[in-house]
Structures are given as structure tokens and as C-alpha cells.
Amino acid sequence: MRCEEMAERIPELLGGELDPAAVAELRAHLATCPGCAAEAAAFERLWDELGAAAEGTPGPELRERFERRLAAEIARERRRVIPFLARRAAARGGRWWGLPATQLAALAATLVVGVFVGSELSRRRDASAMAALRDDVRSLRETVTLALLGESSASGRLRGVAYGREASEGDDRVAGALFEAMLADPDVNVRLAALDALKPRAARPEERPRLIAAVAHQDSPLVQLSLIDLLLESGAPAAQRDLEQLLDNPNLDPVVRGYLRDRIGRSL
């Protein structure tokens, strides 16, 4: 090796780009060339020194700031994406082609009941018959929602959420199924869509305890943040008090804790 080759070889050595044979060749040259050896030693010292940050190590507050920012970005993203997912699921639910067998069956059942409803309407033209038919329709919606929420594909379950959205306010079974989906569906998007569908019920005092408990037990920070938003946006002072108590829960995810502290701070 010639001394002139050092201009490329030293950066390669420092950058770890030389294979063992090339390193051996370089070291052999350095062993016989005091000038290159001194230069290489000086460069290696500088390289090591450069590797230490000028201002030590970043403080823990950098991570905390980042996590808070990330949580805010995720919450913003969720607000943007979830209505879109729900609309898309609802739109796709209106087409029969390309749907799995269980959904086709559900649609066929809709059709059968529709015909039944029509014939019943013509046969029973009194108020009690209308009430009975409304129950039938509600029951059908409930059946379709529960069937779709049991789909193996996330897109199928999202359609279930879209079907159940309208019924959830007045139908406890549908609300219960949506609550279960929000708690433990394998897909976070389904959980978030279910939570969004439950929004009209969030202001009810009797719903608050299980929603608060869901914050603590939820394993997805994204859903936890959304639950916090939902509870605080319900405007109930008791919801804020209950959430404040969660800050004492040692198992609460640190990101969620930071976000909750920020949100409560802002709403004080």
C-alpha cells in the first residue's frame, strides 16, 4: 500500500467499511510508516471524540416532549381518519357484490324481512302492527350488526360498526356488542370506529363507569387517548373527576398519563 491511498482508506477504516483483509493490509502499512501511523492515530482519537455528543446525553424531558407530541398527532390523525373509515364501511355495505357469504346471507335476510314487512303492512294496517314491525326491523338490524361484528375480516367488522351506529343509542344489545368491539377487537381501527359509534351514549351518567374502566383496561394507547377525548368532550364534570383519579393508577401507560394530564390541565 502507498501513502497516497490513505486518503480513502482512513475514512473507510473509521467508517467500518473495510473487510478484515483490507484492515490487515492497512495495519501492516501503518506498522512500517511512522508518518501514516501518527496521522491514523490522531484521526482515530478525533473520530472517537467526535462520537460523544458535545452536550452530553439528551435529557428524559426530550422523550416526554416527543411522546406528548406523538400522542397529539395520533389523536389528530384519529379524528381525521375514523369518520372516513366509517363512511367507507357504510358505502361498501350498500353493495352486494364481492361480499363474503355471511354478509350476503345478512342482506338476503334483510330482503326477506323487507318483503315480510311489506306484506304485513298491507295486511295489518293498524298502529300495533306498525309497532310490531318496527321491532322486527330493529331486531333485524341487531342481527345483521351482530353477524357482521363476528366477521373474521376487519373490513367486515367495520361494516358491522357502521350498521350498528344508528341502532346503538336505543338498542342495548347493539351497544353492548359495540362496547365489546371497542374493548377487545383485534384491529385497532375497528375499536376506534366502535368507540366513535358509541359517542351518543357517552354523555349518559350510567355509561361513564364502564368507559372510565375501559381507559384503564384498554391495551391500545390510541384507543385510550380516544376514550379520554370522548369522556372529556361529553362535558360531564364527573367524567373529569373520574379521569383525574386514573392519574394515580401506576399501571397507566406513561404516554397516556402525559396526554391525560395535558388534557385535564387544558380543560381546567
Add this chain to the structure above:
Amino acid sequence: MATSADAETSDAELMARVRDGELERLSELFERHHRRLYGFFSRLVGDRTAAEDLVQEVFVRLLKYRHTFRDGAEFSPWVFGVARNAAIDHFRSRPRELQENPEAPEPAAHLPHPIEGLERRERSEFLQAALARLAPERRELLLMARFGDLRYESIGELLGCSAGAVKVRVHRALKELREAYAVVSGEVTA
């Protein structure tokens, strides 16, 4: 940037998941890379607060521009491209900080310290002062080579030149840095 050998998911795979909607996975990338980025920025700007702000800015940009991360792309060159742009924007708003300063002040006193920690701090200050004497593009190149864990070929792609040219420039930058260090540390007179 090197991925730890035992990491289950590569940096590129993680970034692809962030791009596809698993935004919370950015937290793992932050854990893997924020110290290295902090090292790069703290040497580049010489200020702890500014370096932390820039690290934060890089990760915000990763989130903002996540859709531009292509399948099959390497993470490190991409993130250092983002870091460079963040640094450029930082200096654009503070042009005096970027200028080459041949008269960069030598650290106040450099009497021999008996305590190793103080000596290390003193060497670090000499190095920071020596870096400030380099032309901005040399300083950036050297820090990218040191902190980016990038192959010279990748640095060449970022800078628009060949890997060979990058190696020669790194060698020159090291020589200049060594000379500047000798001056600021009092080993030789300027």
C-alpha cells in the same frame, strides 16, 4: 443507522408500519435513534436546547412526510436527509450560527485538571471550537459520516457526489479538524 442485532423488526419495516397507519410505532424508532441524532445536532449547533428541538423536529417531520417512505428504501439515509433539511431550516433562521468562524473562541481556560471528567469536558470543548472553524459543508459532512452510520455511498447520494469523493472529503475534513484542534487547544499557535 445501525439496527441492534436482536431487534425483531428492522428500522425500514417499522417506518413502513408507521407510514401504513401504526403511528405509535414511531416511538420505537425514536428510542433507537434519538441519541445518535442528538449527537449529530449537538456537535452541529453546539447547543443542548437547539439540538433537542431539532431531534423533536426530525421525528415530527418523519410523521408528516411518512407517506414518502418507499418500500425497499433504507431508513438511515432517509432520516438523515430529513435531519439535514431540518438543520438547513434551523440555520436559515439563524444564519450567523452556520458561518465558518476561523476566530472561533478558544475555550476559556485549559489549565490541567486533575479530574478526568473535567479533562474530558475540556477536550469536548476544544473539539467543538475546532469544528466551528471548519467550513459548514465540511462540518456537516464529518458529522454525518460520524453519527449517521451511513455508508459513504449513501452519503454521496445525499450530497450528489461519488463515494470516492466523499471519502477524500472526509479525509480532508479530518486533517483540517486536527489542525484546528491543535490551535484551539494551544498545541500550536495559529
